[in-house]
Amino acid sequence: MYRPKDIDNLIELLIRYLQEYRCLLVLDNFESVIPGGYQHDYKQHYGKLLQRLGEDEHQSCVILTSRERPREFAPLEGKTSPVRSMSLRGVGLLEGRELLKGKGLFGSDEAWKALIEGYSGNPLALKLVSEPIREVFAGDIAAFLQEGEFVFGDLYELLDQQFKRLSEHERRIVYWLAIEREAVSRDALWENVRSQLVKKELFEALNSLKRRSLIESGEAASFTLQPVILEYMDEKFVEQVYNEIRDVSISEKGVFGSHPLIKAQAKEYVRDNQMRFILRPLAKHLRTNIGKVEAEKRLKQMLVKLHEPHLQKLEYAAGNILNLLIELECDLRGCDFSHLTVWQAYLQGVTLPDTNFAYADLEKSVFTETFGSILSVAFSPQGNLFAAGTANAEIRIWQFPGGILSLTCKEHLDWVRSVAFSPDGNTIASASEDQTVRLWNSNTGQCLKILEGHTARVDFVAFSPDGNTIASAGEDRTIRLWSTTTGQCLKILEGHQNRIWSVTFDPGGTLLASGSEDQTVRLWEVDTGHCLRTLEAHTATVRSVAFNSDGTLLLSASHDQKLRLWDVATGQCTKTLSGHTHRVYSAAFSPDGSIIASASEDRTVRLWDVSTGQVLRSLTGHVDRVKSVVFSSNGSIIVSGSEDQTIRFWNASTGQCLKILQGYSSWIHAVAFSRDGTLLASGGEDGIVRLWDWRNTSNNQPIKTLRGHQGSIRSLAFSPNRSIIASASEDQTIRLWDTNTGQWLKALQGHSGRIWSIVFSSDGNFLASCSDDQTIRLWNVYTGQGIRAFYGHSGRVRSIAISSDSKTLISGSEDQTIRLWDIHTGQCLNTLQGQGGKIWSIAISPDDKTLISSGEDQTIRLWDIHTGQCLNALQGYGRKIWSIAISPDGSTVASGNEDFTVDLLNIHTGQHLTTLHGHENRIRSVAFSPDGDTIASGSHDGTIKLWSAKDYTVSKTLRTDRPYERMNITQVRGLTDAQKAILRALGAVD
Structure with a gap:
């Protein structure tokens, strides 16, 4: 039988057979012969074959299956045309279970549904994954799903083959779709790539990717990736970026400068997924393969290279460097981002002291704001x-x-x-x-x-x-x-x-x-x-x-x-x-x-x-x-x-x-001296406990920073031997810290509301706390276990104190009462009434004879602890008194006031000694040093002032660095005047 050798005659012979005989011709997995970019040989051979099969009349049927729709079909298709196409959707739950029947898999309906949807119902993918589920997970679908890895083995190889066939433009687009995480409109996709492609290239690439079944289209011309393809693209993107960082390679052709690792302004749940599947895996890859120190070194080398004129306009490189350095927990001091485009940097909750953003474009980055509650x-x-x-x-x-x-x-x-x-x-x-x-x-x-x-x-x-x-x-x-x-x-x-x-x-x-x-x-x-x-x-x-x-x-x-x-x-x-x-x-x-x-x-x-x-x-x-x-x-x-x-x-x-x-607030809510006077502790709205070497005249920054609370700090107390600092928070917990190492030792949990005040017993074995939940609790310091709860108040309990013999506990509440309790039995010994409003602060004199209270009625009251009688009511202040403290010799009471002042009073005579001015906001906490020579005041202006108790002058002002302290924002672009004002309020300079 004669067989022509040239392709045209071979195609002609095939057409003749299809015309003379009624045949069924199946061309399966046709994508395997479609090369990326539609090369010349394909157009001359397979392309011509498809064109003839679609255009010439014959009595046969040709079925073609392919993951990629051949271009030649587009002009030939139609509802009434002999050439028609059908896009196969994934199988549903019932069909999927039937498909895998006999594969030895088992699981709940929810597990089966998650498995089938995870692979978009793709029959081949489901068949390929069934074997590892059976062999590695003993057929347990739930155990497989818990691992969260959908792409491996034969399926990975299959996707790898498709990926290798993508053009450069197509790869850029699928990377962008991986970053977006969910369906994105054509216009939004164009905004992403407009500096990298022209619209014609975008449309051609989208069309090609759609033909290859690598992307899905939804409503309003939106595009997305199937879950399995998304997981694969995450891995390829992370691998590509890692290689560029490893080689300190930064160029207009690389993805590090053309694609963001995260989008700072994305929806929160989208950004969370970008962190989870892109930024954090990349950071982990860097730590594992080259180490944190080397990764930081190479990223900072890339930052230096970015200042070369031809690289300065790369839109995402600087933001990517910044986000990665933050994720790697690197020191950002001295980093120079001046004159660069710093887009998509997520800087909420990040500290950037001594960084340079002069003349930078910060348009698409997100910063902390200055609001508090x-x-x-x-x-x-x-x-x-x-x-x-x-x-x-x-x-x-x-x-x-x-x-x-x-x-x-x-x-x-x-x-x-x-x-x-x-x-x-x-x-x-x-x-x-x-x-x-x-x-x-x-x-x-x-x-x-x-x-x-x-x-x-x-x-x-x-x-x-x-x-x-x-x-x-x-x-x-x-x-x-x-x-x-x-x-x-x-x-x-x-x-x-x-x-x-x-x-x-x-x-x-x-x-x-x-x-x-x-x-x-x-x-x-x-x-x-x-x-x-x-x-x-x-x-x-x-x-x-x-x-x-x-x-x-x-x-x-x-x-x-x-x-x-x-x-x-x-x-x-x-x-x-x-x-x-x-x-x-x-x-x-x-x-x-x-x-x-x-x-x-x-x-x-x-x-x-x-x-x-x-x-x-x-x-x-x-x-x-x-x-x-x-x-x-x-x-x-x-x-x-x-x-x-x-x-x-x-x-x-x-x-x-x-x-x-x-937001961010530097409000100080609590200050406390250690018993030996060597340390001062402060806590406030940012939930951080800071320890200060307050006598050191050359250092105005904390020597230790203790992080762990999820709410603001309301009270602090040192153990008598100074080995432990306790902190009470609005997160309803008390934390115990080692003052020498700064390590967190224990969390005391049991309150169901924010905790306002804590105090150690004189022997340091017990700690008492009071809360919004209207209770006082006593804790064993060494075990962290609750010993007992004191019930009786009908309002928030705002302040507590323990007598020097550790027998009596005293509490002040918003129910306008002060209660005295037997610390060992929990019995209420006495209830003092007469404050005339909510009670916010109490203190006991060193000799355990006198109790001082302050509250909403703007008075300071002195009580005889043994009789419960009010000895004196010091009135006429005309402002709220938030905190009181008694000097170690029992002669003086200091009050922290709403009007930004500290008042000093003689306890015995009630005489007003002086008013200390200097703060710029309300004062929420005052404390005497153990020798009585110094008064510390913590204010909502973000400062702690140390006052001489002898001449009433300020000896020192302590203020921790704000998030953007000394950050240079000279002539920055992309920010509103209101945003610039926020940065300045948080320490930036221009």
Whole structure:
């Protein structure tokens, strides 16, 4: 039989057979003959064959299977054309199980589902992986899934073959898709590669990758990688970047300068995955293969090379170097990033002292901000802005969704408890503990009006639906209605018997609801100011109230850990929502009224189904009390603000965390001297314990830094022999540290609220603590075990002391009482009353005869410990007294005050000795040195001042480096003025 030798005649012969005979021709795994880049030989041979098979008429059927769609099919395909294609989707759960039947695999339905979805239902991949599951994991699917490795063996070789066939452009794109982690639009992908490719090259590469079944397309022209391919690409990308770092190779052609390891501005859960699958594996690879020291050396060599003119504009190299140095925990002092493009550097929570970013482009990098505890959050009705009220006495306004800080409003003198946008979004109202309400232009930050009239702290503010009226409420037990136009007080609503924490208008603007510390909710008629109804069911402070969108339901949230739904028309409680384990501070309806979000002291945000009252989801991530929660105007986003100095953005549908804004505060809450006077300890808002050699005149920085707490430090105490320093935190734990090594020894756990005060017994064997949970606990220092709990207070216990003979424990509480306890039996020996407000600090004289207390009533009281009688009440200070300490000789009491001062008083006569000025914010802690010659004061201005007790002068000021101390930001680009101001506030210079 004659067989032609040239390709054209061979194709012609095949076509003739297909025309003369009815044949079935199967071309299987056709991608194996399609070379990367469509080479000339392929076009001349196989390409021509496919073209003839598709164009020429014949009576046969040709079936072609391929992981890559041949180009020749595109112009020939059609619904009515003889040439048609079908993209095979992965098999489902039932088909997948049937496919692997007899392979010896076993697992739950969830395990089977995870396995099949992990390989996108690809039959070949499932068959290939079944053998190692059977042989290595004894057929246990769950055990295999737990390892988290999906690509190996024959499957790896298969993917490797496909990868080697990719062009340079195609590799760049699949690397970008691996970085993105989820479906990305064509436009977003173009933004990523626009400096590397032209649009034609992007479209051609996407088309080729789609034909090869390496990428998947979704809605709105979006593209992503299958899970198995994503895992493989992660590994290849990490390998490529590692090779470039190992060789100190940095060029325009390499991926280190063209692709970020992480995207600092990505959604939080996406960035977490980038850290988990790219940055951390790369850092581990570097540590394992060349060591941390050598890795740091080579990265810093690359940084030097980046300053060569032709490399300065590489978009991601500098940011990658910075992110890697941070992950490797390298010392960044002296690093020079000047004149470079530093994109996608994630610098929240990172310290960068003595670094140089002069003239650098920082446009896409993320920094720590300067806010402290977040007390209130609000969205503009238009959805383009959100604002927060902070414990720094500021209102901050950010752009949404970018999260770029636009404005900081700073004229309040105390905590900003509440913020609200006007209906048109142009005005922000703020309520502060400085007893004022202020109105601000949300576009310029200008203060428009100051509304004065409240006689105590203002806790909440709300606009009426028409924007013409503002309601405010607070500690003076009144609700005030104000004209937004004139600023005049229109009405004063009275009736609550205690502090009012929340007010809100109904959607029609005719009703007002309020929630109070008197445990009630009240409904008021706006026009008359009359109280229409009092709703009673809560058993503790009502902290938040909100109407649903049609005004038929009212929501209340309480310190009794419950939320309640009320029928507005009848005043009946229709549902009680239980699930939180601590006080609920804030609650809000979604715009459509179907979901409730609540924020709690238990550090969670919970989502509830309004119709059933059931918990839909618990959003975790905050490490301190969550004080405020709000929905975006379209209901798709939830924002929560916490005392952990973060604002978190959540997807309302999935519960995923989308973004975190991290603040920083240098507030000092606690100072303590060691018994021998050699060390001074400090702790504050950043959760770090610092030890200072305070007598060393040449060193103003701590000699040890102790990290481990997840919340701010509220109290510190040295053991009598100085070997241990104990720290108490808002994270509900006490930690014991070795003062010589700085090592953490033990964590004492048992309290269910933040811990305010700790004290050692005189022999150092026991430690006492008090907490928000209204208890005092006694601990064995050596075992870390709790010995007993003291019950009796009905409010937060803020301060404790132990007598010098270690027999009596004394506690001061927000229930306005002081209690004396038998330390060995736990029996309450006496209850002292008369302070006239919450008690914040107590101290015992060295002779155990006199007790000193201070509190909310702005007085210092002296008590006879044995009789319980009040000996003296020193009044007239006119400001809060946060902390008191007694000198070692028992003659002098020092007080740390709200007005930034320290007062010294003679205990015996009550005579005021002097007032020490110098701090720039409230003073939360004072302590005498053991010899009595020095007084230490810790302030919210971030400093510790050491005062001479003899001449009352400042002998030394201690301040730890702020996160960006001496960082050079001269002429930086890509930052707003507000962002630059933050960097300067955190120590940067320009």
